[in-house]
Amino acid sequence: FRAPAGAVELTVGGSATQTYGASGDSHAAHAFIVAEDNGSYIYDVTVVGTHGTLVIDIDSTQYSQAFNTNSDTTATDWITTHTAALGGLGIIPLTGGASIISITAEEAIVITDDGVGMSLGTPLSNIAIVVHDAGTNGILRIDIDGVDYDEAFDTDAATTAAAWVSTHSAALGILSPVITATNPAGARINLAVAGEPVYSDQSIGGMSITSAGVERDIVVAGAAGTLSLTINGTPYTEANTGTTDGTADAWRATHAATLAGLGDAITVTDGGPATITLSVASGTTPTVLDTSSGGTTATYSDEIVVDTLIEGNLVIDIDGVDYTEAFDTNADTTADNWRTTHTGTLAGLSPVLTVTDGGPARIIITPASGTPVFTDDSPAGMSFTEYQASSVILAGTNGNTIIEVDGTDYTETFDSNAATTAAAFVTNQAAAILSAKSVIVTNVTATLYFDHAITAPTIVDNSTVGFLTFTSGAQAGGGVLTVTGKSIDDDGNYNGSDTEVIVANVSAAVTDQLFETTKKWLGQITFTISGEGGAAFKFNYGLVKYEDFGNRDFTFNDIEFIMHAGANETGLNVEVFHYNPAEMTYSAAAFDPMAQAQYSLLADHTTEGNDVDDNFDGGWKRAGIGLDVLGGNGEGLVVRVTTAVNNSISYGVLHLGVSM
Structure with missing residues (x-):
């Protein structure tokens, strides 16, 4: 039974693999992991109304309650009626105050007001996210409407929660509807969702x-x-x-x-x-x-x-030469006409200047070499703003694209094709990028342009293999954890390059859940996460070889251990652990798979039994145990012998007594 004390977090698009074991090992052991709790979501909804029926739709299922006396009583009745059904889904409804239903879920849920006469007051949802302190590193990532908002671990859960709010309040505050993020106390993040859109003028260029x-x-x-x-x-x-x-x-x-x-x-x-x-x-x-x-x-x-603005001429001075176009209809048409008029001339210069369409009212001018000087010589009415631009071309057939703009990831889900995905990226991300980075985002078909007034923004492709990227196609999939390496089965069949899915859906994993491969592995193995860009999973991991007496169910009755000491020993212990899902506990930094060993020499003998002198005999026996072990269903016994001094056991014998 071997496992490191720490946990690992694998992230699609980030650190996606973890190796374990050594090439010289011949353990033929199962790989296993123990999942972490990734937090919970708390939704506070206010009930209003004086008649009719309260209907709360949770993930497309309606939960109804007829009006009774007032909104507070109706809310209480709703909780009583639906607690059992929701509990089976991992959702807990509680009273959050007068006329308030507080709904706690392990995963994000969608709540819709379908009431008749009664309704959920505005704001519809006041979402409280509790950040769990499960380590000393990693990333707090909250997905809101398909967009990941990240914060690197800082000191502890409370500090990380406060930092997340500080980082993302501005971006969330310009969404429509507005989302107000606060950190009321400790490791709690409140997201108050306003019930209306908010508009502001962010227009440019006339x-x-x-x-x-x-x-x-x-x-x-x-x-x-x-x-x-x-x-x-x-x-x-x-x-x-x-x-x-x-x-x-x-x-x-x-x-x-x-x-x-x-x-x-x-x-x-x-x-x-x-x-x-x-x-x-x-x-x-x-x-x-x-x-x-x-x-x-x-x-x-x-x-x-x-x-x-509907007057004047557009005059762009390039290295001292004016290139002019009269205003026509609007800025976009004028820009199109300017390109038509001057593209050929500029292509004949040395160095060549290539002119392309940069989107609505935008002209892209790319020099073959050097840096041309642009001057706005337009008379009153027309003008232009010079930007330093970066561009990317989307390609693929499904998945997500994740574009890092000056250090921040912006995510868009595939929509029909690359061109419509680029347009959706502009619609959904441009306002946030403009606010946070002062970068203007536009698109022409599948090409995205990122413009900044001073320096070209740094653009990085953080899309993952198997999903929509700038250069290649995609394969669809969920959050999947896979083990690869050299395998062997109980019939002696060896495979030098094998793979097995150990977790089919990482988002469905719950706290302390044990996952184990059916295959056994030789040498070094690799855990790999794949699926949606940004998907992350934190877990303990290791290798285990347990006694199941040929995959049979059995009853463990007794154990006897005898030994002859080869040196003075003061730290002897023998432990027996029932390996099964109920006995595994996740730990971010102090994982010990044997921590809950059911029987041990030290527990029975205390320190009197773990002190053995050189050339003397020692032993331990425990009978009348009667522990049922489902060896045919992935359970077994693991024995660990611990010494504090090298070579303190000259020889020893251990006996497990079982009945089939």
Whole structure:
């Protein structure tokens, strides 16, 4: 029974392999691992409403509860009704406070509000992630909507959790809907998900949102209760008049003047039947939350009007020579026309300047050698911004691409083909990259461009073999842990290059779970993780050869050990361990597979029995044990003899008494 004290974490795209054993070993032993607990997820949902049915959809299964007295009682009833069913899925619902259901899960789950009359209040989910302190290294990686957010281990779980929040708060804060990350205490990360999108103007190169171009349309529904819109933190309420249109009209009449008088004025107008339109002069969308009750609800949508500068000429001075194009329709068309006009001329220069399409309103100019000087000579109305660019070309048929931009990974799942995946990367990642790195991301078909005003950003392909990369195709798969090496079976069949899957789905592994290969291995073996880019798995590992008396079930009855000492010995011990899944405990830094040995000389004799003098005899016997061992189902006995002095046992005999 041999295993290192520490654990290992294998990550797809990072350290994906771990070797163990030596080429000269002839142990013919099973490989095994003991999994780590990778943390838990806590979702706090608030129940609101005065009638109807509370329906919470968890991973596409609906769990219902009829309204009873009030929202708090209904929440309690819901917990009572569904605790048993959810417990079988590893999900624990508890009371988190008045009208709050706190749902704890070992894996991330998707919660959807399917209620009728009753609902889950905004924010829908306040997710608390508890970080487990299971070592002195590794990476805390939280996947949010398919994007990995990483933090390297720092001191302990609490410090790492705080560092994760500090690193990712800004990026999460610009998502739509906004996710607010906090570290309330210890190793806890709270992710509060707002119930609405937030817009900001990040336009460049002559494009912008108009000064009065952001409008929010709020549509009223329901025939009873109270319409309550909390705008920038202040609630504005109106009793339901019995009709949706009448309620919207009454709300406008009550609050229009107040909102118009705010420091950042909000104009309230009639947006149509049952619709309230909010317009902001500053161009910043107001934060609006539906806090209505009693059967009244509100939904909203946004309209953003974009301005384009529509005059002048685009004049790009390259090494003192002007290359001009008149404005045509918009910036993108003008850029296309400029390329058409000047590509041939620039290709004839020495050194050659190659002109390509860099995406909307973008021109890529690549010199064969040297560094040309660009100057903006455009008159009023047109202008350009010079960026230093890096580019990558996506290829493949499935999987994930992981692109590291100036030290941070950004992940996108394959979507139909390389071109649509590149477009999805821009849609889903460009805002976060612009905010965190000041790098502008665009694409043309399957090519992604990364632009920076000062220096070209550093781009690294962190996609893994078998998944979408910049240069090669993909093979689909999950998080799989495989053992490779030289194998032999109980019939003496040798294979010099063999492989066996030891864990088919690493994400399904739970704390202290034991996995073992059916094959036995000679020499050095290698554990390899493969699957989704970024998938990680931490575990203890080792090799074990146990006595199962020819793969038979048996009852272990007694043990006897006798020896003759060849030196003075003060640390003798003999231990018997029942190897089975129930007796294995994961440890990040102090793993000992024999730690829970059921029987030992030291336990029976104390220190009187482990002190043997040179040339004297010693022994230990234990009878009447009666331990059932499922040798036909991967269980067995392991005996460890420990000495503190070299050659202190001149010879010895150990006997295991069993009945079949």
